[in-house]
Amino acid sequence: MLVQAPYLMFLGDVPDQLAAKTAHGIVDWRPEWCLGQRRLEGCKADLGIPDMPIAEAAAKGAKTLIVGVANAGGVLPDHWVAEIVAAIEAGMDVASGLHTRLASKPAIAEAAKKRGRRLLDVRHSSETFATGKGAKRPGLRLLTVGTDCSVGKKYTALALEKAMRARGMDADFRATGQTGVFISGRGVAIDAVVADFISGAVEWIAPAAAETHWDLIEGQGSLFHPSFAGVSMGLLHGAQPDCFVVCHEPTRTTMRGVKHALPSIKEVIDLNIRCGALTNSAIRPIGIAVNTEALGETEAKALLASLAKEHSLPATDPIRFGVEGIVDALLAQYPHSAPKA
Amino acid sequence: MLVQAPYLMFLGDVPDQLAAKTAHGIVDWRPEWCLGQRRLEGCKADLGIPDMPIAEAAAKGAKTLIVGVANAGGVLPDHWVAEIVAAIEAGMDVASGLHTRLASKPAIAEAAKKRGRRLLDVRHSSETFATGKGAKRPGLRLLTVGTDCSVGKKYTALALEKAMRARGMDADFRATGQTGVFISGRGVAIDAVVADFISGAVEWIAPAAAETHWDLIEGQGSLFHPSFAGVSMGLLHGAQPDCFVVCHEPTRTTMRGVKHALPSIKEVIDLNIRCGALTNSAIRPIGIAVNTEALGETEAKALLASLAKEHSLPATDPIRFGVEGIVDALLAQYPHSAPKA
Secondary structure, three states: OOOOOOEEEEEEOOOOOHHHHHHHHHHHHOHHHEEEEEEOOOOOOOOOOOEOOHHHHHHOOOOEEEEOOOOHHHOOOHHHHHHHHHHHHOOOEEEEOOOOOHHHOHHHHHHHHHHOOOEEEOOOOOOOOOOOOOOOOOOEEEEEEEOOOOOOHHHHHHHHHHHHHHOOOOEEEEOOOHHHHHHHOOOOOHHHOEHHHHHHHHHHHOOOOOOOOEEEEOOOOOOOOOOOHHHHHHHHHHHOOOEEEEEEOOOOOEOOOOOOEOOOHHHHHHHHHHHHOOOOOOOEEEEEEEOOOOOOHHHHHHHHHHHHHHHOOOEEOHHHHOOHHHHHHHHHHOHHHOOOO | OOOOOOEEEEEEOOOOOHHHHHHHHHHHHOHHHEEEEEEOOOOOOOOOOOEOOHHHHHHOOOOEEEEOOOOHHHOOOHHHHHHHHHHHHOOOEEEEOOOOOHHHOHHHHHHHHHHOOOEEEOOOOOOOOOOOOOOOOOOEEEEEEEOOOOOOHHHHHHHHHHHHHHOOOOEEEEOOOHHHHHHHOOOOOHHHOEHHHHHHHHHHHOOOOOOOOEEEEOOOOOOOOOOOHHHHHHHHHHHOOOEEEEEEOOOOOEOOOOOOEOOOHHHHHHHHHHHHOOOOOOOEEEEEEEOOOOOOHHHHHHHHHHHHHHHOOOEEOHHHHOOHHHHHHHHHHOHHHOOOO
């Protein structure tokens, strides 16, 4: 799924900022791709970028209208259709993260057909994948794994991409969720793939590359989450990571959406090594990323120092303290991936 | 997915017996449901049951025409359509294990609509599932797991159902693959479910039941298979088995379709306990089922005795020596599931 930049961000008339979380993520990580936002009357979200009518965005070269909002039930309200059709008429593709497929609205389907534009439903996979082969492919790969869902796996992978590129390393973020697909313009919402093809889809997402190239693969769920561990397992096998970063949220007591306790970081390290060794016998942990938002600075630093000591790994909060320590570890342990002087 | 018996078995004009493997499995396990077979000119498969025209099967009460054959690519040839339409006109539902959806043939779709008959594509899941909850539900559950794909997991679960029912126990086979769905008339091809819903689908397949009731859940793949371990992991968590039988084929050296070596039975036991404990802390192995077809009788018995001793578990070839030893172990360890005198 290739989403072409630059984007016009469509927010409809969503009732709050939280409903535009995906759109915010895109603006945070790819401001240069986001020409403007298009809001309908009553919209309570604001991305902090210029409001822009369809015609102006088209004139400025917008290639894709991004429907990067989540409303109740993930449906596409009828009163958004006219604006989406207008974007198509102006020559844009449309990419949506809603459950409702764009083409299920006849006016949208007809306009796209007539104008030869693409309708990209990021939550639905139309790609056909092979089953995973499990054979080692060239290139270096890092996977972000978690003690739970929503603990910073996407953010950590993106922060690493940014820091590694800043040091001149050859690194690409690889998206496995819808926000990530919008941010990178490429990837697959792995939880929407048919079960038989999870690892095969990840082999497609992070294909063979130069021996000095890093894929920074966005993890999903947790091997310890009773709802989603199958996705995490297939992702681990398909990613065949050389190393992984464990992401964690220290104040959470039960896993998201269920009543199970969080596993320890040590358990997460052990099980990812044990299962990941199937497709990469050299798999190892390379760092710990903690979301310390709920802690004061002193407390956060003490926790990170304690985790670093306990696991002999760099431990950081990527948002608060950056990921340079993890990049240092990558360069130390995989020196051939250092930029050529 | 509920497939209504009795069945008329449709074989088309497949070129050999192997292409009718699914149909053979149905006749083996549910002979009383299979009224007859319908073969087109040139068909080289034979189920050993009466050849029966559509009209005769309908008169005898056939509820469903089963397309239980696999031909190259899983497609539905055009010259089969007229016969399938005739079955619908005669009042039957149609259930197919082919990749091609029945409704993709306009004549079939129209006939089904006109007559109000159901088209069941067992390989495609149209059911909507919730994500897995992971909460312990009442009832006893046994899962068949494997060192690899195609090592007798379905056969073992069905053999256990038969032996347990013969002893008066309350036990139901639960299908997770297409042949199993035809055999039980219910279930889901779990590898066709969207990845996010693997464990949720299994929670639907094996729902809460009486404390003395056994679900015998058909396993899929292996936690050690690099293509399909995600499916096996979600299945394990959704099944939340009290115990599991390890299925194995002793002459295989690499896993099906890939170059990976087979894991040992001990590794399979250990990893299923470790991961399965997430949704059932009391999970334990209860037996070993080996396909000894390639071995002589003396050699087979020696291997089984050695495995039984090594793992302190009953070890058998279900086809050759039955599963009574495993049923004995179930009664010894779960005495409340014994039939009331």
